[in-house]
Every structure is written in structure tokens, then in C-alpha cells.
Amino acid sequence: xxxxxxxxxxxxxxxxxxxxxxxxxxxxxxxxxxxxxxxxxxxxxxxxxxxxxxxxxxxxxxxxxxxxxxxxxxxxxxxxxxxxxxxxxxxxxxxxxxxxxxxxxxxxxxxxxxxxxxxxxxxxxxxxxxxxxxxxxxxxxxxxxxxxxxxxxxxxxx
Amino acid sequence: xxxxxxxxxxxxxxxxxxxxxxxxxxxxxxxxxxxxxxxxxxxxxxxxxxxxxxxxxxxxxxxxxxxxxxxxxxxxxxxxxxxxxxxxxxxxxxxxxxxxxxxxxxxxxxxxxxxxxxxxxxxxxxxxxxxxxxxxxxxxxxxxxxxxxxxxxxxxxxxxxxxxxxxxxxxxxxxxxxxxxxxxxxxxxxxxxxxxxxxxxxxxxxxxxxxxxxxxxxxxxxxxxxxxxxxxxxxxxxxxxxxxxxxxxxxxxxxxxxxxxxxxxxxxxxxxxxxxxxxxxxxxxxxxxxxxxxxxxxxxxxxxxxxxxxxxxxxxxxxxxxxxxxxxxxxxxxxxxxxxxxxxxxxxxxxxxxxxxxxxxxxxxxxxxxxxxxxxxxxxxxxxxxxxxxxxxxxxxxxxxxxxxxxxxxxxxxxxxxxxxxxxxxxxxxxxxxxxxxxxxxxxxxxxxxxxxxxxxxxxxxxxxxxxxxxxxxxxxxxxxxxxxxxxxxxxxxxxxxxxxxxxxxxxxxxxxxxxxxxxxxxxxxxxxxxxxxxxxxxxxxxxxxxxxxxxxxxxxxxxxxxxxxxxxxxxxxxxxxxxxxxxxxxxxxxxxxxxxxxxxxxxxxxxxxxxxxxxxxxxxxxxxxxxxxxxxxxxxxxxxxxxxxxxxxxxxxxxxxxxxxxxxx
Numbered sequence: 001x002x003x004x005x006x007x008x009x010x011x012x013x014x015x016x017x018x019x020x021x022x023x024x025x026x027x028x029x030x031x032x033x034x035x036x037x038x039x040x041x042x043x044x045x046x047x048x049x050x051x052x053x054x055x056x057x058x059x060x061x062x063x064x065x066x067x068x069x070x071x072x073x074x075x076x077x078x079x080x081x082x083x084x085x086x087x088x089x090x091x092x093x094x095x096x097x098x099x100x101x102x103x104x105x106x107x108x109x110x111x112x113x114x115x116x117x118x119x120x121x122x123x124x125x126x127x128x129x130x131x132x133x134x135x136x137x138x139x140x141x142x143x144x145x146x147x148x149x150x151x152x153x154x155x156x157x158x
Numbered sequence: 159x160x161x162x163x164x165x166x167x168x169x170x171x172x173x174x175x176x177x178x179x180x181x182x183x184x185x186x187x188x189x190x191x192x193x194x195x196x197x198x199x200x201x202x203x204x205x206x207x208x209x210x211x212x213x214x215x216x217x218x219x220x221x222x223x224x225x226x227x228x229x230x231x232x233x234x235x236x237x238x239x240x241x242x243x244x245x246x247x248x249x250x251x252x253x254x255x256x257x258x259x260x261x262x263x264x265x266x267x268x269x270x271x272x273x274x275x276x277x278x279x280x281x282x283x284x285x286x287x288x289x290x291x292x293x294x295x296x297x298x299x300x301x302x303x304x305x306x307x308x309x310x311x312x313x314x315x316x317x318x319x320x321x322x323x324x325x326x327x328x329x330x331x332x333x334x335x336x337x338x339x340x341x342x343x344x345x346x347x348x349x350x351x352x353x354x355x356x357x358x359x360x361x362x363x364x365x366x367x368x369x370x371x372x373x374x375x376x377x378x379x380x381x382x383x384x385x386x387x388x389x390x391x392x393x394x395x396x397x398x399x400x401x402x403x404x405x406x407x408x409x410x411x412x413x414x415x416x417x418x419x420x421x422x423x424x425x426x427x428x429x430x431x432x433x434x435x436x437x438x439x440x441x442x443x444x445x446x447x448x449x450x451x452x453x454x455x456x457x458x459x460x461x462x463x464x465x466x467x468x469x470x471x472x473x474x475x476x477x478x479x480x481x482x483x484x485x486x487x488x489x490x491x492x493x494x495x496x497x498x499x500x501x502x503x504x505x506x507x508x509x510x511x512x513x514x515x516x517x518x519x520x521x522x523x524x525x526x527x528x529x530x531x532x533x534x535x536x537x538x539x540x541x542x543x544x545x546x547x548x549x550x551x552x553x554x555x556x557x558x559x560x561x562x563x564x565x566x567x568x569x570x571x572x573x574x575x576x577x578x579x580x581x582x583x584x585x586x587x588x589x590x591x592x593x594x595x596x597x598x599x600x601x602x603x604x605x606x607x608x609x610x611x612x613x614x615x616x617x618x619x620x621x622x623x624x625x626x627x628x629x630x631x632x633x634x635x636x637x638x639x640x641x642x643x644x645x646x647x648x649x650x651x652x653x654x655x656x657x658x659x660x661x662x663x664x665x666x667x668x669x670x671x672x673x674x675x676x677x678x679x680x681x682x683x684x685x686x687x688x689x690x691x692x693x694x695x696x697x698x699x700x701x702x703x704x705x706x707x708x709x710x711x712x713x714x715x716x717x718x719x720x721x722x723x724x725x726x727x728x729x730x731x732x733x734x735x736x737x738x739x740x741x742x743x744x745x746x747x748x749x750x751x752x753x754x755x756x757x758x759x760x761x762x763x764x765x766x767x768x769x770x771x772x773x774x775x776x777x778x779x780x781x782x783x784x785x786x787x788x789x790x791x792x793x794x795x796x797x798x799x800x801x802x803x804x805x806x807x808x809x810x811x812x813x814x815x816x817x818x819x820x821x822x823x824x
Contacts, residue, residue, distance in 0.1 A: 011581060014588040018613060021595045025609040040668045047543045054401070055545055057668070058394040060729045065746065068670070098545030100530070105537050109530045109544065113523045113552055120515040128500045128508050 035075045042071050042084060045099060049092045161224045164212040164304030171205030171256060172294035174198045179287035182280060192280045199263055199283055202290050206260025209253050213244055213303060222313055225305035226250050232317030232723060234698035239323040245332045246318035248453055248468065249303035254333065256293045258340040263290065266344060270365075278362060281351035282344075289343055292475050300467040317698065320721040320728045327387035335380030335407060339445045341373025342410060345417075346442035349435050353486040358493050360425055363434070367421060368784055370438075371641070374414050375780030381407050382773030393729040395668065395742045395761035397769065400549045405528045406448025409521055413441040416517035423507045426572060431494045432487060433514070439483035444521075446476045451528065502574040509567035516560050523552045558610060561656060564618035564649055565591075568625055587620030594619070603661075611660035615653045622646040622653070644783025648776050655772025661765035662740075668762075670746060674755045681760050684709055684741060691752045698722060701730070704745050704756050708734055716743040716758070739764040 033041075043057035048064040056067045067088065074084045088096050100106040178198030185192050216224045217240050220231055230243045230250065244250040263286050270279050297303065322328050345366040352362035384407070385397035398404060417437040423430050454469025487494070500507050527544045534542045569583040594616025595609065603609050625646045630637030637643055671679040673688040680686070689705040692715070703717035714732040721728065734741040740763050747757035 007581070007585065010585065011588070014585075014592055017592045018588075018595065021592070021599050022606075022609060022613060025595075025599050025604050026606040029604045036667075036669055040666075043668075045547055047545060054394075054399055058392070058396060058399050060393055060744075060746075072670075093541060095541045095543050098543055099547035099551075100542050100544050105534050105540055106530075106542055109526060109534075109542075109548070112526055113519065116522050117515070117519045120518055124508075124511045124515055127511070128503050 035072070038075055038081075039068070039072050042075075042081060043068055045085075046088055046096050047098050049096060055098055160212055160216045160219070160221050161304045161306040164209055164216070164224065165298075165302070167205045167208035167212060168294055168297045168302070168304060171202055171209065171260070172291065172298050174201035174205060175287045175291040175294055178202070179284050179291055182284040182287065186277055186280045186284065191275065192283070193274075195280070195283060195287070196267065196274065199267055199287060202287065203260035203264040205294070206253075206257040206290075209297070209304075210244070210257040213250060213253055214241065217241070217243055220315060222309040222315060223306055224303070225307045226303035228307055228309070228313070228315065230318045231315040232698070233315055234696070234723070235317045235323055238326060238329050239318070242322065242329040242332075243318045245336075246322045246328075249297070249301045251332070251336075252293060252297050252301055253303055254336050255340060256290065256297065258333075258336045259286075259290050259293060259343060262286070262340060262344055266347075277355050278348070278351050278357055278365075281354045282347040285347035285350045286343060289347070292471075296468055296471055300471055314723065316723045317721075320699075320719070320724055320726050321391055323698075323721075324719075324728065324730065325387055325391045327383055327390065331380055331383040331387050333380075334376050334383055338373050338375075338377025338380050339407075339410065339449075341369065341376055342414060342438075342441050342445060344369040344373070345438050349438040350483070350486065353435065353490050356490060356493055358431060358435075358490060360428065363421055363424060367425075370414070370418060370421070371780060371783055374411075374418055375777060375784075377407070377411050377414065378780065379773065379777045381411060382770065382776070386770050386773075389766070390731070390733065393731040393744050395666070395731070395744070395759075395763060397766070400527070400546050402528050403448075403452045405524050406444075406452050408524055409444040409448055410441045412517050412521040412524065413437055413444060416514045416521075417441060419510045419513045419517075423510050427507055429500070429507065430511075432491075435487055435494070436483075437514075439479070439487075443476060443479045443483065444525075446472060446479060450476055504570065504575040504577070504580065506567065506570045506572045509563060509570050512563055513560070513567065516556055516563065520553060520556050523549065523556070527552075554607060557656065558607075558614065561611065561614035561618050561653070564652070565614060565621045568621045568646065568649070583624070584621070586624060587617050590620030590623070591617035603665075605664055608660040608664040611656055615657050619650060619653045622649040639782045639785045641783045644779045644781070644785075647779030647782060649779075651772045651775030651777075651779055653772070654768050654775060658765045658768030658772060662763040662769065666761065666763045668759070670757060670759050672755045672757050675753060677755075679758065679760065682762055684762070686743070686758065686760055688756060688758060689713075691748065691756070702745075702748050703730075703732075704748075704758065706732070706743055706758065708741060714741075714743055716745040718745050718748055735767050737767060740766045 040057070044055055046056045046067060048054050048056050048059035048061055048067070050063050051059045051061045054061075054064070056064045056071075058064075070088075071084055074087070079087075085097075094101065100109050102110060175198070178195045178201075181198065182192050182195030185195065213224075213226065215221075216227045217231055218237075220227065220233055222228045222231060226247070226249045230246050232240070232243075235243065245254045263283075266279075266283065266286065270276075273279050317323055348362040348366045352358050381404075384404070388399070389395070389397040414437075417434060420430050420437065421434055424434050450469065450472035454472060500511070502508065527548055530544055531542045534540050565587055566580075566584065569580070569587070571579070591613050595613040598609060598612040603612060623646075626637065626643060628637075629643045638647070667682055669679075669681050671686075673679060673686075675688060675690050678685050678687040685708070687707040687710070689707060691702060691704055693700065693702050695701065699722060700720045701717045702719075703715040706714050706716065708714055712734070714734060716732040717730040719728050719730050720726070729744055729746075732743045742761040742763060744759040744761070745756060746759045749755060
């Protein structure tokens with residue numbers, strides 16, 4: 001199956017269209033974040049302290065509503081995201097952070113998946129590479145074919 | 159009375175399971191027949207069914223002398239939620255587990271009745287009975303639902319958790335999930351039987367592949383129904399919170415999905431034997447680990463059933479399963495060497511390996527994120543919470559690469575593909591990718607993650623459609639059934655779901671308004687006019703709702719419902735679903751004075767119905783995949799050809815030899 005010049009050009013067109021549209025859609029984003037969106041994003045980052053792992057955005061508990069209100073008020077008062085984060089950690093402890101910090105023992109939770117993934121990719125790569133190239137028939141394969149052919153001939157002769 | 163009958167069924171199940179497992183194992187070791195094991199085995203489904211029926215009768219008769227009915231029963235609850243109350247707490251959910259396991263045992267007994275003397279079947283039944291021994295023992299000792307308790311004269315049943323008596327999906331989500339969880343017991347039992355008998359060829363795989371697909375289908379549908387329920391009931395506009403209970407259901411789904419793919423490599427090429435055995439064992443072990451994590455009180459979760467007593471039991475059982483599987487695989491290591499080899503990274507088998515790396519990595523992330531806070535606290539006392547941001551940031555890239563693989567893998571042939579072949583077969587999927595992407599951008603999709611999801615969805619969708627079109631063109635309607643074709647419909651479901659997730663997460667709007675009666679709020683081109691408060695009450699609940707008119711058309715009633723028996727207030731959202739977007743209303747706060755302002759939360763989530771639609775499509779695809787597919791023909795573009803090459807065709811002798819050789823190899 002040879003690639004014609006036409007199909008090559010068609011592929012090039014597909015690739016250009018994909019890249020063009022992707023980069024346009026990634027870059028043409030509205031960078032002005034309104035306070036509502038900021039609050040929405042922050043609500044997702046903090047745990048509701050009384051409700052077993054639900055985020056502030058998810059929980060209907062009173063304290064979650066209080067924190068949502070606190071975040072809205074702080075944003076309105078001009079606080080930065082870091083200010084709000086620090087204020088919440090001061091009041092409720094590090095448990096309030098849904099995103100584990102990247103220091104201390106918590107670094108492991110970020111590093112281990114990367115290690116496992118790398119190891120998995122390495123194992124698969126080695127498996128494929130070590131065994132590739134063995135597609136050519138071996139002496140055993142050829143012997144098997146010869147045997148089968150002999151058998152077949154014997155049957156035809158009968 | 160009912161508590162005595164129920165306990166009798168539990169004890170029958172326990173005794174029959176234990177006696178069957180022991181007598182079966184002894185008979186198999188001695189090389190004798192296993193007739194007595196089968197007689198015992200038939201009592202297990204009977205005991206499971208009996209326990210289930212007795213508990214339902216007790217619930218409907220409001221027999222509060224049965225401990226579980228005292229816990230979850232209620233006089234005022236509607237019939238459907240009363241029926242579903244059986245699985246609304248720990249003890250009852252064990253009855254459901256035992257009932258479903260009994261059903262699978264019966265199905266195995268019937269399906270393989272013609273091969274009753276096969277030791278492989280015998281050992282599989284021993285394993286199944288061993289597992290049912292454990293679950294009946296849980297019910298008999300640490301978590302007996304049928305305990306006889308005294309009833310105070312003025313006792314009023316409180317009913318299940320209010321969240322579990324609010325929406326009809328509660329009647330379907332847990333049974334589906336359990337059919338999935340417990341279904342993985344069957345392939346696990348066959349895998350262990352294969353290890354014990356040493357018959358480690360592809361036989362056990364072929365016996366159980368349909369069972370695995372069915373279990374996987376139930377688990378998938380159960381998870382989606384759970385997400386749907388959580389969206390309709392929990393009132394935060396989302397469907398997946400990375401809660402430990404949700405993660406526990408996702409873990410076996412991930413390893414099970416990996417297994418469904420890699421098993422094809424073994425069937426076809428005889429490779430990956432150890433790996434497939436490990437995946438089957440891991441999938442089953444993870445269902446037990448998940449049950450341990452969520453039923454033992456080790457991890458707090460909104461829908462964990464807090465009961466510490468079963469914890470140690472489940473942990474020990476998990477350890478036995480894990481160590482037993484690892485030990486058996488190590489013991490049989492010499493027989494597990496695979497004959498085949500992977501010829502090229504551009505091949506179907508290599509792509510299945512890549513799939514396994516991705517699903518394995520995702521399973522690792524989910525497991526790590528779920529249990530890590532426990533380890534961190536044990537290690538240096540640090541208190542951590544791991545939630546959505548963590549799982550999102552690691553899961554997103556994995557999901558994207560998986561979508562890419564879903565586009566490429568289905569067009570790859572076994573053994574080896576040339577880049578020319580790939581370029582030809584991927585051309586229309588490539589065009590479809592551009593089409594979907596362009597459409598998304600024109601409609602207004604922006605931002606890297608959602609947009610690349612749409613592009614890859616178009617790509618993968620094109621590849622799946624290609625297979626379906628080729629198959630139906632050749633075989634008509636039969637081109638929709640069979641594992642390959644049904645599998646591609648499952649892929650289409652995943653793709654629709656992925657687009658739903660990407661759009662509903664990336665483009666959601668979540669606003670809170672304080673509205674006086676008559677006031678209107680505007681969000682993204684929709685108007686929400688608050689009219690007035692309303693209220694209604696039944697014997698079990700008092701509902702306060704706000705009349706909100708959306709877009710001057712229809713009235714919606716987000717409510718706060720107080721369940722009188724529990725004294726618990728639950729927010730009941732009101733949703734206007736739509737093909738392009740859902741409008742989701744939550745009544746955040748009701749004023750003490752009816753004329754005062756309410757606090758209304760408005761959440762807009764585009765394409766969220768696509769998630770449920772994708773789930774239904776996945777279920778349909780699984781159903782189609784269970785039926786035997788059309789016979790593979792020589793012209794099948796995706797399989798290794800059994801048609802001899804042109805130069806061989808001229809010599810009838812060679813043709814015949816070629817066919818024999820193929821049959822011998824395949």
C-alpha cells in the first residue's frame with residue numbers, strides 16, 4: 001500500500017487543521033476572571049471540615065456554606081488566592097486543603113504515581129523491544145511447515 | 159419468628175458453603191467424584207434467596223423484633239424505598255451480597271452441568287464456596303442482620319438515611335453494583351482453579367470471558383447510576399466527588415477494564431499469562447479491599463456504613479486472597495511462561511499493553527489517593543486530605559492518552575502494522591477529529607483540556623465507527639453484535655461520556671443569589687424568577703420549596719426537606735435537564751419569615767446528560783458484546799488472516815497446509 005502524493009497532502013491538511021484549531025482554542029481564552037468564577041474555582045480546592053472528604057463546593061453543611069461565603073467576601077475585599085488559602089489553613093488546619101501539599105511526607109503522593117507510570121512504560125518498552133524482530137520464521141517453524149507438507153502429500157498420495 | 163427463620167437461612171448458607179468447600183477439596187485431592195459438593199453448593203443459592211426474602215418480608219411487615227428492621231425500617235416509608243432499605247446499611251448489604259453470590263453459584267452450576275467431573279470446574283466451585291463461607295460467616299457472627307431484639311412499646315422505626323429514601327435510583331444502583339462486584343468472583347474462582355490444577359492454557363479464560371464481560375457491564379452501569387443518583391439527590395450539581403466509596407468501586411472497574419483488554423492478547427497469542435492471572439486476582443481482591451475501606455470505619459466517607467466489627471474480618475480475608483493468589487502464581491511460575499512474543503510496537507498486542515499501563519497507573523493513583531492519608535498519619539501524624547484537585551490533575555493526562563489510544567488501537571492489526579496501513583486506516587478518523595474539533599470551536603469551546611478532549615473524542619469515535627461500518631457493511635445487522643463490534647459501541651459510549659465530563663467540568667457555572675419574592679436572577683442567558691415559598695407535608699417529611707420560573711416558562715421547585723423521624727434536613731435540588739445543558743437549582747437557605755429573601759444556588763452544566771447517555775450506550779454495547787459474534791471471516795480487516803497469501807493460493811496442497819498451520823497456532 002503506497003501512499004500517494006494526494007493522501008500525503010490530505011494528511012498534512014488534517015494535521016494543520018488539528019494543530020491550528022487546538023492552538024487557537026487554547027490561546028484564545030478569556031483571561032479576565034470574574035469574582036464568581038474565582039470563588040467557584042476556590043470552592044473546589046478546600047475540604048468541608050465536618051463532612052468527611054467532601055469539598056466546600058459539594059457540601060450542603062452549614063460550615064461549607066460559611067466558607068463559601070467567606071471566600072466570596074474575601075474576594076470582594078480584594079484578597080489573593082494565597083491569602084484566602086492561608087486564612088483557611090489558619091482556621092481549620094492543613095486538613096482543609098484538598099490538594100495535598102508538596103512538602104514533607106506528602107511529596108510521596110505525587111512522586112509515586114510518576115515512578116509507577118515510568119516503570120510501567122519501561123517494562124512494556126523493554127518487553128516489546130526484546131521480542132521484536134522475532135517475526136521471521138525460526139528453524140522450528142520451518143520444520144513444522146515441512147512436516148505438515150509431508151503429511152499432506154502422504155494423504156494426497158493415498 | 160422471622161428472625162429465627164432468617165438466622166436459620168444464614169446458618170444453612172454457612173454450613174452448606176463450608177461443607178461443600180471442604181468435601182469438594184478433599185474429593186478433588188483424592189481424585190474422587192464431587193457429587194456431594196454439588197449438593198451442598200445448591201443449598202447456598204437457596205440460603206441466599208431465603209435470607210433475602212425473609213428480610214424483605216420482615217421489612218414489609220415492620221417486624222421490629224428483627225435488629226436490622228429496627229435499624230432501617232419505618233412505618234411511613236413508600237414501598238419502593240422500603241424494598242431498597244435492605245441494602246441501606248451494612249448488615250442488609252451483606253444479605254444482598256450473599257444473595258447475588260448464591261445466584262452466580264447457581265448460574266455456574268447450571269452452565270457447566272455437563273462437565274461436572276472436570277477438576278477445573280470442581281476447584282472453581284470450591285473457591286466460590288470458600289468465598290460464600292466467608293460472607294455467610296460475616297452475617298452469622300460480626301454483622302447478623304437477623305438478631306432478635308426487644309421492641310419498646312412506643313418504638314417508631316426511623317427508616318433508612320433520608321438520602322436513601324428520596325430517589326428511585328436507590329432501588330437500582332446498589333444491586334447493579336453488587337452484580338458487578340460479586341460477578342468478578344467467577345473469573346477469580348476459575349483463575350485459582352487453573353492455578354491449582356495447573357491447566358494454565360487459555361481454557362479457563364475462554365470459559366469465563368463472557369462472565370467477566372457481564373460482571374464488568376453491571377459494574378459500569380452501577381457506577382454510572384450511582385453518579386446519576388448523586389447528581390439528582392446530593393444537591394451540589396456534581397456526580398463524582400472522589401469519595402472513598404466511589405473510589406472503591408472505581409478500583410476493580412479499572413483493573414477489570416485492563417483485564418478485558420489484555421485477555422485478548424492471551425486468547426490470540428498465548429502471551430501475558432501471569433499478568434492476566436494477576437489482574438483477575440487483583441480485581442477480586444480490590445472489591446474486598448474497597449469493602450474493607452468503606453465498611454470498617456477506617457476511612458470517613460459520606461456514604462460509609464460505620465461499623466468497626468467487620469473490619470478485621472475483611473482485612474484478614476483480603477490478606478488471604480492476596481497472599482494466596484501471589485503464592486499460587488509463584489508456585490506455578492514455571493508453567494506460566496508465555497510462548498509468544500510481541501513483534502512490533504505498532505501492533506494490536508502492544509496497544510493492549512499500553513492500555514494496561516494506563517489503567518494500571520490510574521488504579522494506582524486512585525488507590526494511593528484513597529489510602530495515603532492513613533499512611534501519612536501513621537508515619538508522622540500529619541493530617542492530610544486528598545480530594546478532587548489531586549485526582550483531577552493526575553487523572554486528566556491519563557484519560558487524554560487513553561482516548562488517543564482508543565483511536566489508534568482498534569485499527570491496528572495483530573502482530574505488526576506498517577505506517578502506511580496506519581495512515582490509510584486512520585485517515586477518516588483523523589477527518590472526524592478535525593470535524594468534531596471545528597464544531598466545538600465554532601460553538602465556543604475554549605481551553606486546552608476540554609478542546610483536546612473533543613478532538614480526541616472525534617478521533618476515537620471515528621475509529622470505532624470505522625469498525626462498526628465495516629462490520630455492518632459485511633454482515634448487516636449482525637455487524638453490531640459480538641465482542642469486537644459490541645466493544646466498539648462501548649467505546650462510543652466512553653467517548654460520549656468523556657465529552658460530557660469535559661464540557662460539564664470545564665464550562666460549568668455556579669452562582670449564588672439572594673432573591674426577594676418576585677425578583678429575577680440572570681445567568682448565561684437564562685432568567686430565574688423567584689415567586690414565593692411553598693410547603694407540603696406527608697407523614698414522614700415536610701418540604702419547603704421555592705417556586706422558581708426559568709425563562710418565563712416552567713416552574714421548578716428546589717426544596718429543603720425535613721425528614722421528621724430523623725430530624726434531618728436534606729436539600730432537594732430541582733433540575734431542568736437538556737441535551738446541551740442542565741439547569742440545576744438548589745435552595746441554599748430558607749428565610750425564617752416567608753416574605754424574606756431566599757438564597758438560591760444556580761448551577762449550569764453543559765452536556766452533563768451525555769454522561770448518562772454514554773453510560774447507557776456502554777451498557778447496550780456490553781449487552782451486544784455478550785452474544786457470540788459473527789464468525790470471523792478471512793476478509794476481516796482487523797484480524798490475522800486465515801486466507802493464504804496469493805502465491806500460496808495456487809497450490810491446493812499449500813493452501814491446506816497453511817490452514818492447518820494457522821489452526822495449530824491460533
